[in-house]
Amino acid sequence: MSVDIEAFEEALLALNRVDVKHILTQGEHSNNLFEAVEAVVIPTMESIGKKWEKGEVALSQVYMSGKICEEIVGELIPIETQKRANHPNIAILVYRDFHMLGKRIVHTFLRASGYAVIDYGHQESIEEIISYLKRDKVEILLISVLMLNSALHIKKLIDAIHEAKLPTKVVVGGAPFRFDATLHQEIGADALGRSASDVIGIIEELKATV
């Protein structure tokens, strides 16, 4: 782990916005802020996400870290230049239940990492989702749920995506998938994100297939 990443993580977990900004603007990648995002922000956020999976940091710290990164990256890099070239069209939604924090964390993480994401918010209607996916030519759909019954209902949505012959790949995440390691396969998802830190790796992998 580089000095910057270690210090960056420490500053984020301490919610020290001043140090976070200082490391990005004065650290070893300060000449190229986009490179700083690649070399410092993303690995740090991934590290914090993995630590949450291992029970070493709390969800509130993952959320606050992501929020600070999103704010500071937004301040330092104009929105348009944050966007990565050639990344797939990505959308995110919460399906059927009303627990939005997981979506927010993943969305924040992706935005802080330079990915543009269409946020569909809370959705219940399969028909509407299909129409959005067609309209926006979504290649990767990220779905977050908290309740088991919501997770089980995703299967119907995935079936509808297949029936509509859309190329959209579906990535699922949320508590039921953490408690049941085979649930994502049962409902036919293309990938499972156990925490926000998994999402960039998954997108990069799926990118080759869309």
Added chain:
Amino acid sequence: MNAMQRVLTSLSQQEPDRVPYFLLLTLHGAKELGLGIEEYFSKGENVYEGQIRLQKKYGHDCYYSFFYAPIEVEAFGAEVIYSEDGPPNSGTPFLRKDTIASLTTPDAQNSPVLQKVYEATRLLKVDAKDEIPIIGVVMSPFSLPVMQMGFEAYLDLIYNDRALFEKLMEVNIEFCSNFANAQLEAGATAITYFDPISSPTIIPKELYLETGFKVAQKTISQIKGPTATHFASSNVAPIMANLPQTGTAVVGVSTFEDLGELKSLAKQKLTLLGNLNAIEMRHWSIEETKQAVKEAIKKGAKGGGFILAENHGEIPYAIKDETLLAIKEAIEAYGYYPIKN
């Protein structure tokens, strides 16, 4: 021993005749009565009848007078959204940072929304006598704001505006302790204090000690009966040593933590409630179910201080009756003291 004696013996860190088990069933009551979930929860009488039937069928050692998580925000005037195959959810958060200062405490005793809970409890008490414990439920004042204002806004409040946070806690503590005491007056034996936000899975221990821990101490001291603290499947090990100081007697524990290690950490000051995986349970075979029960008993039951349950505090609607019956059979097979290895 009857169920009450069995549970009390285990709570006193002694071995009863067999391991007590709580099947924390809510939605299955609707299935038993052939009702939709919304209709089932519309009357105290339905939940009473559901609990009676479920306890007879599965033989567990409690009645569970819990309706649904958002019932308390409903008493604050919030919307509840029903689903045909899952627990009711709270709708759009009704509280913003700028409205906290004007938030007032609903009258828990006379709240029209909560009367059905008291009715179910009173009816259960007639059947239970003092032989089967009736477990009431409150959402902790510290965890309730997730439904009142949304998770993100609440985390922002905890981190960024402690004075306003304290104001919100004042309102919620008064409401929560009144709701708990009204359930106890109606006949509940004990109150489950659901407090997932206090788990180290959700907030760091240091922050818990400044916030959720103090809120629990204050609230539980005002509840005139025994309490069990439940973290709704989130982890507890890092804060186990602090929990007895909140006044709680029981802790609901996660399937992600080792029961044997938690038992050591409890140091006979807390009784463990858990920790079967209620999500994975959906596709367990009969044999897998029995094995999971056997394993939990092996790790947690020795010396008492253990009640077998699943780890969420509410068994999902999708869990099959056969699986629940297999838990009962496994308790009969492996749950009698002395526990054999």
